[in-house]
Amino acid sequence: xxxxxxxxxxxxxxxxxxxxxxxxxxxxxxxxxxxxxxxxxxxxxxxxxxxxxxxxxxxxxxxxxxxxxxxxxxxxxxxxxxxxxxxxxxxxxxxxxxxxxxxxxxxxxxxxxxxxxxxxxxxxxxxxxxxxxxxxxxxxxxxxxxxxxxxxxxxxxxxxxxxxxxxxxxxxxxxx
Numbered sequence: 001x002x003x004x005x006x007x008x009x010x011x012x013x014x015x016x017x018x019x020x021x022x023x024x025x026x027x028x029x030x031x032x033x034x035x036x037x038x039x040x041x042x043x044x045x046x047x048x049x050x051x052x053x054x055x056x057x058x059x060x061x062x063x064x065x066x067x068x069x070x071x072x073x074x075x076x077x078x079x080x081x082x083x084x085x086x087x088x089x090x091x092x093x094x095x096x097x098x099x100x101x102x103x104x105x106x107x108x109x110x111x112x113x114x115x116x117x118x119x120x121x122x123x124x125x126x127x128x129x130x131x132x133x134x135x136x137x138x139x140x141x142x143x144x145x146x147x148x149x150x151x152x153x154x155x156x157x158x159x160x161x162x163x164x165x166x167x168x169x170x171x172x173x174x175x176x
Contacts, residue, residue: 043173046172047071047172048072048074049077049082050071050072050116050168051077051084051119052064052068052071052076052084052086053086055087055088056087059088059110060086060088063086063110063112063161064086066157066158070161070164071161071164071165080119082117082119084115084116084117084164084168085114085115085117086113086164087113087114088110089110089111090108090111091109092107093106093109104138105135105136105137106149107134108133108134108135108156109132110132110134110153110157111129112130112131112163112164113127113129114127114128114164116171128164128167130160130164130167131160132159132163133156134151134153134156134159136148136152
């Protein structure tokens with residue numbers, strides 16, 4: 001059997017499965033999270049009205065930039081409806097150890113506490129905490145270890161910003 005025929009059969013099977021599952025998903029009330037509905041404001045539209053407030057320190061700046069990329073990729077809005085205030089705290093925990101008890105692997109944990117305020121009233125309308133963990137290895141080369149640690153910080157910051165966006169999206173979706 002030729003590879004093209006085999007791939008065509010796989011595609012046909014996948015389409016068949018999707019066609020049988022689609023009515024079931026519609027019946028259970030499944031709706032795409034970012035879809036626009038007739039009488040509702042879209043969640044994506046709500047997110048574009050959120051101003052991300054600056055965060056202290058270098059790590060805070062990394063999280064701030066990641067949040068801007070996730071929530072408002074075109075930049076903070078000129079006339080925000082909401083303000084997002086975030087505080088971050090980080091921690092390192094040794095996981096792997098050599099015979100002389102020096103750490104060879106670390107878990108880097110980043111915890112973000114955030115509040116969403118209405119600009120008009122100043123009232124906090126949503127509050128949550130997210131956590132992100134990224135691991136890195138400690139090697140004999142000090143520069144390589146420092147680079148690995150910075151990479152773990154950036155991965156944790158991006159993961160944290162995605163978590164914040166997801167929480168805000170669900171909040172706006174429930175709020176309707």
